[in-house]
Amino acid sequence: MGGGPAGSTLGALLAQRSDLRTAIFDKEVFPREHIGESFAHPVVPALQESGALAKVLASPCWVKKYGGVYAWDxxxxxxxxxxxxxxxxxxxxxxxxxxxxxxFDHILLDHAADVGVEVFQGTAVTAYEPDANGGVVRLADGTSVRAGYFVDASGRQSSVSAARNKRGWLSNFKNIAIWQHFTGGKHTQNLPADWNVFTSDNFSPIGCFAFRDGWCWYIPVPKIIDGRRVLTHSVGIVTNPAVLKEPGRDYTDQATFLAAVREVPYLRDLVTDVVPVADHMITATNYSRVAEEFGDYDERHLLVGDAAFFVDPLFSSGVAVALTQAQAAALLLLKTTDGSLEEADRRQLWRDYNDKWHGTAETFALMIDQWYHAIAKNNPDSVYWNTRGTGADLGIREQTFDALLNTAFQPALLDVMTHNSRRVEDLDAAGPYLSATALAEPAGLTPDAVLTLAPTTAVRDGVTMLVPGFKATNPPANVQLPPAVLAGMAEYWKNPLTHPTAVPAPLRDTVPCKRIHSTEDPHGPSIDADVRRDGVDELWELLSAGPVKYGEIAGRLTPAQIRLVKRMCVGGFLHIAPAA
Structure with missing residues (x-):
């Protein structure tokens, strides 16, 4: 259900990699307008994996993007x-x-149809009713379709999944986006400043500019206006809906909107002479939401893209995440149906999909909130900014603590937030992400603490998937790539179309792991550990020998093994006791 980027990519992957019969139902008829016009770079490998990249690049619908300008100070x-x-x-x-x-979305949906997906446009899904053999999909015209598996890729407003799957908040911040397209704008790369690394080679970035009531985006977008191809700029404001009720600040009024953006530092130099392509503004709620569960093995029901979670658009991550999650969903469905895994491993893979993508969503949201927290400190008189970044108390899932312990700060965000120092130490320890990371640390893990394996803790061979699994992108600092992989990434980015296999695709297949679990609940919470990276075999041998003081072994452990010890403590697989 849903023919946007996530649904069309998932459909195309399944059609090309399996003999499954796949159908897409979308209530809209394409082409249709959609927010989210600037992407993060994992989009390119995801499009290449689905086979759609060449078709997108051959179209006139895009402008090459190399990064961003973020004017918060x-x-x-x-x-x-x-x-x-x-x-x-x-x-x-x-x-x-x-x-x-x-x-763009139309190209992806047509590509899915080209490779064998049955596409039904203007066809709304009203319900999914699971049964013992899959489920029945009910359509608005009264007909029904039997499905072996049902995937909701219909976006943030999905009523079908919402009826059976509660949605919570990923952030305390509930914004509204207001925007329109304009002609006559200047290019962000032409802002005259010594810090503008995009100027000399005329490289196009996104522009993001803070002001008293929120922040603005500025994106070059090729559009067809009156039958003619024109390069416009999408100009938008993200703010709190309450701001719009204050005198003179209703940015849904076009004159008020233009007056505001023409006062924003740096942006005002770009929009002096802009002319709107329409006489009204467009709005969309911009809440960061997350579904309670992303998949149910027994009900054969899966969520992908914005239907699963939507994170603040500050770093243009939405489509990149949706396409990559679609790759993970394709892998999950292929491994569920191809007979290569035992029942226990299939169930565990579904649990991994759910837990790991929840961890990704919540940790990324906390990173965004960490930046909002920093901006608020620089804007002490702003009501808007001082309601942002104020805390990490969002009912963080236990699985997210595991994700916080097992990941590092996203490299692109760290670059921007530290002005390229790339040091986590330069972030404010009171911000939401670092506060949550501190909460994730196991209590009592001091050098004198005695570590003992819980009586029911065991380890077995298993398989898992790498999440988020971005291909050909810089991993967090706690993941060290071999020189051959780094060289392959450089070769890949010279031309992704001619060098598609220069670098591994993390979500092409499952990966072997050692799974730490409880014998009392073999299908319950577990920790998957990479044999090579995490040093799990050596650590297990050390811990199996009996109670041991943490201080006596910490110096012999690698950083990955220390993270694994902490994850085992938080998960209850390893007990901490004070020294006698």
């Missing part, structure tokens, strides 16, 4: 080239695109 804007640290090593630029979503 007027005296010191941040600039970010994609994977800047790797670019500084290998000299190869990473890129993605700004797009006209109406055309």
């Amino acid at each position: 007027p005296d010191r804007p941040s600039v970010a080239l994609f994977d800047r640290a790797l670019f500084e090593q290998d000299g190869v630029l990473r890129w993605t695109m700004h797009v006209n979503r109406a055309e």
Whole structure:
């Protein structure tokens, strides 16, 4: 259900990699307008994996994007080239695109049909009713379709999944986006400043500019106006809905909107002469939401893309995450149906999909909130900014604590938030992400603490999937890639179409793991550990020998093994006791 980027990509992957019969139902008729016109660079490998990249690049619907300008402090804007640290090593630029979503989404849906997916446009799904052999999909015209598996990729407003799956908040911040397209705008790369790394080579970035009531985006978008291709700029404001009720600040009024953006530092230099393509503004609620469960093995029901979760659009991550999650969903369905896994491993893989993507959603949301927290400190008189970044108390799931312990700060965000120092120590320890990370640390793990395996803790061989599994992108600092992989990434980005296999695709297949679990609940919570990276075999041998003081072994453990010890403590697989 849903023919947007997530649904069309999932359909295309299944059609090309299996003999499953796949259908997409979408209530809209394409092309249709959609928010989210600027992408993060994992979009490119995801499109290449689905086979749609060549078709997108052959179209006139996109502009090449190399990074972003983030003007939160007027005296010191941040600039970010994609994977800047790797670019500084290998000299190869990473890129993605700004797009006209109406055309882009249509290309992806047509591609799914081209490779064998049955596509039904203008056909709304009203219900999914699971039974012992799959389920029945009810359509608005009264007909029904029997399905072996049902995937909801219908976006944030999904009523079908919402009826059976509660949605919660990923952030305390509930915004509204207001925007329109304009002609006559200047390019962000032409802002005259010594910090503007995009100027010399005319590289196009996204522009994001803070002001008293929120922040603005500025994105070049090729559109067809009156039958003619025109390069417009999408100009938007993200603010709190309550702000719109204050005198003179109803930004849904076009004159008020234009007056406001023409006062924003840096942005005002770009929009002096802009002309709107329509006489009204467009709005969309911009709440960060998350579904309670992303999949149910027994009900054969799966959520992908915005139907699963939607994170604040500050870093243009939505489509990149949706396409990559679609790859994970394709892998999950293929491994569920191809007979290669035992029942226990299939169930565990569904649980991994749910837990790992929840962890990804919640940790990324906390990283965004960490930045909002920093901006608020620089804007003490702003009501808007001082209701942002105020805490991490969002009922964080236990699985997210595991994700916080097992991941590092997202490299692109760290670049921007630290003005390219890339040091987590330069972030404010009181911010939501670092506060949550501190909460995730196991209590009592001191050098004198005695560690003992819980009586029911066991380890077995298993398989898992790598999440988020972005291909050809710089991983967090706690993941060290071999030189051959780094060289392959450089080769890949020279031309993803001609070098598609220069770097591994993490979500092409499952990966072997050691699974730490409880013998009392073999299908319950577990920890999957990478044999090579995490050093799980050596650690297990050490812990199995009997109670041991943490201080006596910590010096012999690798950073990955220390993380694994902490994860086992938080998960209840390893007990901590004070020294006698």
